[in-house]
Each structure stands twice: as structure tokens, then as C-alpha cells.
Amino acid sequence: MKNIYHQILNSKAKGEKLLAILLDPDKLAVENLLDLIQKINQSPATHIFVGGSSFDGTHLDELITDLKAKINLPFLLFPGNPSQISNKADGILFLTLLSGRNPDYLIEHQVNAVPILKKTNLEIISTGYILIESGNETSVERVSKTKPLDRNNHNYALQTAQAGEFIGNKLIYLEAGSGAKLPVPQQMIALVSQNITIPLIVGGGIRSLQEIQNCFKSGADLVVIGTAFEKDTNFFNS
Numbered sequence: 458m459k460n461i462y463h464q465i466l467n468s469k470a471k472g473e474k475l476l477a478i479l480l481d482p483d484k485l486a487v488e489n490l491l492d493l494i495q496k497i498n499q500s501p502a503t504h505i506f507v508g509g510s511s512f513d514g515t516h517l518d519e520l521i522t523d524l525k526a527k528i529n530l531p532f533l534l535f536p537g538n539p540s541q542i543s544n545k546a547d548g549i550l551f552l553t554l555l556s557g558r559n560p561d562y563l564i565e566h567q568v569n570a571v572p573i574l575k576k577t578n579l580e581i582i583s584t585g586y587i588l589i590e591s592g593n594e595t596s597v598e599r600v601s602k603t604k605p606l607d608r609n610n611h612n613y614a615l616q617t618a619q620a621g622e623f624i625g626n627k628l629i630y631l632e633a634g635s636g637a638k639l640p641v642p643q644q645m646i647a648l649v650s651q652n653i654t655i656p657l658i659v660g661g662g663i664r665s666l667q668e669i670q671n672c673f674k675s676g677a678d679l680v681v682i683g684t685a686f687e688k689d690t691n692f693f694n695s
């Protein structure tokens with residue numbers, strides 16, 4: 458049954474916060490997979506996101522099958538391009554890069570993804586993806602050839618998120634970019650979360666448990682951790 462989005466909505470309604478671990482297949486060390494799986498199972502993660510800016514999709518089906526056999530969490534694809542689609546996952550964040558003005562990431566990749574998606578049973582979750590300036594150039598910026606939004610212009614970030622909601626996005630994702638120097642500002646998270654009705658995802662550059670809690674307190678419904686867990690699988694025990 459396709460119910461991941463409903464579960465996210467239910468959690469938001471109950472004020473239960475969600476946490477996703479982002480796995481970038483390009484960065485996974487296959488020899489350490491068992492340790493990784495064990496640490497994920499001991500962590501408070503509620504979702505697994507799979508994807509990366511440059512990953513070409515090689516062995517994605519096998520990787521997700523192996524991980525899903527040992528991790529009992531919903532797997533959502535978080536694709537940088539249509540080659541990162543696998544029917545072995547449970548769902549896909551169907552992203553539109555709302556902060557950019559590159560038609561490839563506004564509609565071209567989405568159109569090209571349709572024939573691939575039609576052959577899958579993935580739950581498709583329309584997601585407005587908003588890149589926020591974070592102190593250094595991130596891979597999303599480089600690969601998408603778009604500029605992030607000004608991190609000090611909270612109103613414009615809100616306007617962009619609201620446009621996403623009006624278009625029909627089911628989720629808004631405020632993204633500082635993987636490995637970002639600075640995470641999304643707390644005040645921006647607060648302003649956006651208070652003025653949209655759909656769930657808010659926040660990620661990029663979050664390096665401590667305290668920072669995760671800060672994002673939740675500011676109003677994030679789901680926080681994404683990639684690099685910090687990748688670098689130290691004991692991250693959640695620290």
C-alpha cells in the first residue's frame with residue numbers, strides 16, 4: 458500500500474518528528490555495509506533517503522535490495538537525475554528545484570522520468586526543493602547550474618515555498634546542500650513552517666544532535682542527515 462505520505466502527514470498532525478538518513482551510493486563503502494546497517498538500526502531514523510547529485514545509478518537495485526532486507530524503514534529515492542530511479546525502493550521524492558530557473562530541473566528531468574516511473578510501483582511524492590545559500594558552493598548548485606536563494610531573505614524563501622504549495626507540492630524541502638558549511642537558518646525554518654500547511658523537510662550541513670533538535674524546535678517536520686552520519690556511524694551515540 459502506498460502510504461508513506463499519509464504517515465508523514467499523520468506524524469505532523471501528532472507533532473511526532475521524523476528523521477531521515479541520506480545514503481549517497483557513490484559514497485558508500487561496500488566493505489562497511491554491515492556496520493552501517495547495524496548503526497542505522499540502532500539510530501532514531503524513521504526513513505532512509507537514497508540518492509546523490511552525481512550518482513549514475515549503477516547497481517542501485519542490488520544495493521537497495523540488500524539494505525531493505527536488513528533495515529525495516531521506508532526507503533525514499535532522492536534522485537539527482539532519472540538514472541537514480543529503482544523499483545526496489547518504496548517511494549520517490551519527485552523533486553522540482555523551485556529556487557532555480559534551470560528548465561532541466563523544473564520540468565525536463567521530470568518529463569524524462571515518466572516512462573521509467575510508469576514501470577515501477579513507487580509512491581510518487583511531489584516535493585518543492587529549495588536550495589538555500591550555505592557559505593560555499595554545493596554539489597546541487599554545481600550540478601544544477603542554479604543559484605541558491607539568499608539565506609538572509611527569509612520572506613523570499615517563504616514566498617517560494619508557498620508557490621510550491623500552491624502548485625501542488627506535497628512536501629517542501631529546505632536544503633543547504635550536502636556538506637554545507639552553514640545549515641538553513643533557524644529563523645527561516647520557523648517562518649516557512651508557520652506559513653505553509655504541508656510538511657517541511659530540512660537538510661544540509663547539520664552536524665550535531667543539538668542542531669537536529671534546533672531544526673525540530675523551529676518547525677521542521679523531518680530532518681535529513683547525510684554527511685555527519687557518513688563520516689561517523691556513531692553519530693547518534695555521541
Ligand code: 1GP
Pocket residue numbers: 479632633634635636637659660661662663681682683684685
Ligand atoms: C543533502 O540534505 C541532505 O541533500 C543532507 O545533507 O550531507 O550535509 O547532511 P548533509
